[in-house]
Amino acid sequence: MSELGVGRPTKRRPGAAVGGLPVADPRPVLDGAGADAAVVGLRCTQCRYPVPQRRIPWCPVCYGSVAEARFATTGIAWSSTVVQIAVGGRKPPFALAYLDLDDGPRVLVHLAEPAVVPIGTRLRITGTDDGDLVAEVAA
Amino acid sequence: MTGVMLWGVGTSQYRLQPEKRVEELAWTAIAEAVADAGIQPWQIEAIVVGTVFGPPGVATRVQRGLGLPGVPMWTVENACASGTSAYHEAVEAVRRGRFGCVLVLGVDQMSTLFSGAIVPEATDPEGASSLPLPGLYALQAQRYMQEFGVTPEQLAAIAVKNKRNGLDNPRAQLRDKAPTIEEVLSSRMIAEPLTFLQCCPTTDGAGAVIVGRERNNPNDLRIEASAMVSGALWDHRSPDVWGYASVARAAEQAYEQAGRSPAEIDVLEVHDAFTIGEIITLEALGLAPRGKGAELAPSGHTARDGAQPVNPSGGLLSRGHPLGGTGTAQIAEIAWQLRGTAGARQVARHRVGLVETMGGGAAGMDGNACVVTILSVP
Incomplete structure (x- = not known):
């Protein structure tokens, strides 16, 4: 029997972050810079529900029509963690947080500093790193 | 029924x-x-x-x-x-x-x-941002611990209990030794606060x-009850940690079908891919009020010789977690327990058993799906 996997196709799926083929980017988008910076997404024209992604067919809460919206880059931390394993191209340690934007949805962000922050900490999205939203503790 | x-x-x-x-x-x-x-x-x-x-x-x-x-x-x-x-x-x-x-x-x-943790799904908004599954559960754990004052030792108690149970399961992947609380906490950090021994192995x-x-x-x-629910939005409006609501929805349906209350369940196999998962799940199944689920393992309530044994097989933390292969293994364990043929793992009271499996990972949803089934000896 030949050594496993050598010289034969493997089962790794296309689309995986490692060893796969590129896919359309599903992440939330940061638009503009400085005071004009905003997370862009959609908001329901009826119930005002905010969504951090685009091209959904209707409001998933009330089925109303949705329109493009710009959300604040500031908000409060719902939770955070420091990941200590390599994930895709990310080398440990790196910190992730769920950030509830002031006038918008909950988004996943990378934290500039690899440390857990208390619940409710004010955060500000300052930019992106390889397409990921990056936030730091607001002054 | x-x-x-x-x-x-x-x-x-x-x-x-x-x-x-x-x-x-x-x-x-x-x-x-x-x-x-x-x-x-x-x-x-x-x-x-x-x-x-x-x-x-x-x-x-x-x-x-x-x-x-x-x-x-x-x-x-x-x-x-x-x-x-x-x-x-x-x-x-x-x-x-x-x-x-x-x-x-x-x-x-x-x-x-x-070769290690599941590579996050590149088509998912959070997977594309390198959120691994232990990271998702770690975010849940951090929130839960800060909200309810739960300690790392209480988390580790889940791993100690389940890995000890797994020693008697000849089909489980991890059977070499049961770690102590200290060994669980001092094992390699994966995503704070979850250490290596609080994560189920690849299997x-x-x-x-x-x-x-x-x-x-x-x-x-x-089969007294079988309930399946898919995910619902989990977002800035959600009062619960991720995952809780999907399990609670399935549990409510299952208890109603069976005409039973949580106290009537003798033995359970639940989704403990990570230690925090068992705690949140048992609250959603009604075995403890919100914020009190972490006391069930340290108090002995969910031990194999406790009032309501949870994961007598060793759970995912011992058996391992081949995703599609997990739910049917959980059902097999409950079947062996209810028939009284579980050998060294046998629990004392075994007339009514419950299996819960929650699958998740799609961003912004409280689960991909959750199934709860209740079985009994006729």
Whole structure:
């Protein structure tokens, strides 16, 4: 029997972050810079529900029509963690947080500093790193 | 009550076995389940397969070895709840009279895909941002610990309990030794606060379950309830930590179907892919009020000799977690417990058992799906 996997196709799926083929980017988008910076997404024209992604067919809460919206880059931390394993191209340690934007949805962000922050900490999205939203503790 | 009976169960070994073909894992489990049900293969009227990573076509490649040409067959994928989702569809099909005997197979071979943690899904908004599954559960744990004052030692107690139970499970992947609280906490950090020994291992395995109509067989178990829910939005409005609400929705339906309360459950197998998962799940199942689930393991309530043993098999933390292969293994353990044939793992009170599997990972949803089923000795 030949050594496993050598010289034969493997089962790794296309689309995986490692060893796969590129896919359309599903992440939330940061638009503009400085005071004009905003997370862009959609908001329901009826119930005002905010969504951090685009091209959904209707409001998933009330089925109303949705329109493009710009959300604040500031908000409060719902939770955070420091990941200590390599994930895709990310080398440990790196910190992730769920950030509830002031006038918008909950988004996943990378934290500039690899440390857990208390619940409710004010955060500000300052930019992106390889397409990921990056936030730091607001002054 | 569903009017549907569990006729038989079987599983493969749960361990790293990349040298085996994935069909071989399935055939081992199916052969045991068919023998356990006391039927001949040709009595199987339909096949439902639960698998996440397949590969595509695995159900037909398995079928080719069974001699069941042309039977209705379908494959379902609901992340970690794929095996129990397949089971739920089989129970529903029998309950509605579509078939009299259905084979359920849950299977996945992880070792040929991942060398460590599952690589996050690149088409998912959070997966694309490098959120690994232990990271998702770590965010849940951080929130829960800060909100309710739960300690790392209480988290670690889940791993100690389940890995100790797993020592007596000859089919579990991890059987070498049971760690202490200190050893759990001092193992390598994966995603704060979850250490290596609080994460289930990568595993290959298959479980098979045969469900059917009522028949006069003393080996059969009554399926009192089977409930499946898909995910709902989990967002800035949600009062609960991720995952809680999907389990609670499925549990509410299952208790209502069975006409039972949480206190009536004698033994449970629940989704403990990470230690925090068992705590949140037991609260959602009503075994403890919100914020008190972390006390169940340290107090001994969920120990094998406790009032309501949870994961006597060792759970995912010992058995390992071949995603599609997990739910059917959980059902097999509860079947053995209810029949009183679980050997060294046998719990004292075993008339009513519950299985819960929650699959998740799609961003912004409180789960991909959750299944809760309640079984009893007729």
